[in-house]
Amino acid sequence: MSAGPNPRLVHFSAGLGELPAGDGVWRVREPRDFIGEGLAPADWLGMAPQPVPGAIWQLRGTTSNERYATADEKGRLGAVQEGLGRPAARWATLIPIRKSAAWWALPQDRRRAIFEAQSQHTAIGLRYLPAIARRLHHCRDLAEAEPFDFLTWFEYAPQDEPAFDALLAELRASAEWAFVERECELRVARGDAV
Amino acid sequence: MSAGPNPRLVHFSAGLGELPAGDGVWRVREPRDFIGEGLAPADWLGMAPQPVPGAIWQLRGTTSNERYATADEKGRLGAVQEGLGRPAARWATLIPIRKSAAWWALPQDRRRAIFEAQSQHTAIGLRYLPAIARRLHHCRDLAEAEPFDFLTWFEYAPQDEPAFDALLAELRASAEWAFVERECELRVARGDAV
Numbered sequence: 001m002s003a004g005p006n007p008r009l010v011h012f013s014a015g016l017g018e019l020p021a022g023d024g025v026w027r028v029r030e031p032r033d034f035i036g037e038g039l040a041p042a043d044w045l046g047m048a049p050q051p052v053p054g055a056i057w058q059l060r061g062t063t064s065n066e067r068y069a070t071a072d073e074k075g076r077l078g079a080v081q082e083g084l085g086r087p088a089a090r091w092a093t094l095i096p097i098r099k100s101a102a103w104w105a106l107p108q109d110r111r112r113a114i115f116e117a118q119s120q121h122t123a124i125g126l127r128y129l130p131a132i133a134r135r136l137h138h139c140r141d142l143a144e145a146e147p148f149d150f151l152t153w154f155e156y157a158p159q160d161e162p163a164f165d166a167l168l169a170e171l172r173a174s175a176e177w178a179f180v181e182r183e184c185e186l187r188v189a190r191g192d193a194v
Numbered sequence: 195m196s197a198g199p200n201p202r203l204v205h206f207s208a209g210l211g212e213l214p215a216g217d218g219v220w221r222v223r224e225p226r227d228f229i230g231e232g233l234a235p236a237d238w239l240g241m242a243p244q245p246v247p248g249a250i251w252q253l254r255g256t257t258s259n260e261r262y263a264t265a266d267e268k269g270r271l272g273a274v275q276e277g278l279g280r281p282a283a284r285w286a287t288l289i290p291i292r293k294s295a296a297w298w299a300l301p302q303d304r305r306r307a308i309f310e311a312q313s314q315h316t317a318i319g320l321r322y323l324p325a326i327a328r329r330l331h332h333c334r335d336l337a338e339a340e341p342f343d344f345l346t347w348f349e350y351a352p353q354d355e356p357a358f359d360a361l362l363a364e365l366r367a368s369a370e371w372a373f374v375e376r377e378c379e380l381r382v383a384r385g386d387a388v
Contacts (some may be wrong), residue, residue, distance in 0.1 A: 001252060001341055002340050002341075003338075004339055004341055005341075008335075062335045062337070065300075067301050069302055073301070104259045107264055107268040108263055108264060141202075141332050142200060142256075142337055144198065144200055145196055172329065
């Protein structure tokens with residue numbers, strides 16, 4: 001009874017060799033494994049509603065409603081954040097994350113407390129706006145068993161990568177990260193970038 | 195990169211005519227349309243990890259982490275609720291629900307406040323435990339565009355149907371239901387029931 005693809009679905013498709021033609025294909029600059037098993041090496045990464053033909057692996061997820069942000073936080077984020085696709089944002093990073101069963105078994109208020117009161121997830125992110133644009137994709141409740149729970153996509157200008165590194169370091173030092181059991185990084189540049 | 199079906203995925207498959215053999219097939223007693231377009235008429239309903247062959251329509255969703263319950267509420271629910279499959283629970287009802295875009299655009303604290311502070315969703319449900327066993331399935335973040343956001347499944351003994359009707363009436367009178375834009379009911383009996 002479904003009516004075609006979920007309009008909020010995004011595919012991240014990775015491949016080897018020459019970049020395929022088309023929008024939304026990025027050149028891999030640098031893969032890094034942070035926690036657990038890494039991603040298979042790739043030369044390019046497509047981010048698009050559909051999979052890119054010729055991919056050697058793909059990940060997918062849907063954007064969704066906010067799970068933790070309060071009205072106040074949502075208002076402050078909305079006032080300063082910028083969208084994807086800014087011409088100056090020629091670099092990006094995909095960070096797929098899986099959290100532990102212990103995290104998912106926690107009630108909502110405990111997860112919220114770890115997310116914000118203890119870890120200041122939103123407060124940290126706010127300090128790096130508007131330089132770092134971000135979009136979160138959920139994969140835990142897809143019909144197939146997926147290797148990650150979230151795919152987070154960050155876009156920024158090359159000169160803002162030190163700020164991005166600082167943002168990651170702050171989040172990874174937080175109490176919330178004790179529940180992360182797999183995390184990878186794929187740093188990319190726009191396919192038409194020099 | 196998926197590794198087979200999500201182990202939390204459940205298919206609800208509806209068909210016409212004789213009930214197929216096998217566990218998890220229920221006989222439709224009564225369909226009711228509550229808000230919006232109804233479901234196509236069916237004689238049987240399968241609830242299983244896989245679709246039942248011969249279905250004329252199917253709905254699917256995944257069980258997931260709790261989105262609103264606090265530690266205190268989760269503790270109180272856990273202390274009294276019973277699981278699916280009790281021998282006495284020979285009747286059941288599937289209630290698919292779609293909520294409005296306005297609901298999904300609300301920040302988490304506003305949705306939580308409408309869910310519990312204004313609507314007493316958990317408090318109402320607690321009053322009908324352990325008679326009514328319940329399981330919630332999420333479909334909004336599947337890869338396909340689904341007609342409903344949730345599929346709720348209730349199991350109870352036939353003599354508890356008046357209590358189930360009272361539970362529904364209380365929830366439907368709550369502030370939360372102003373955000374429900376489609377809701378159906380399919381009342382069923384175990385396939386081997388007289």
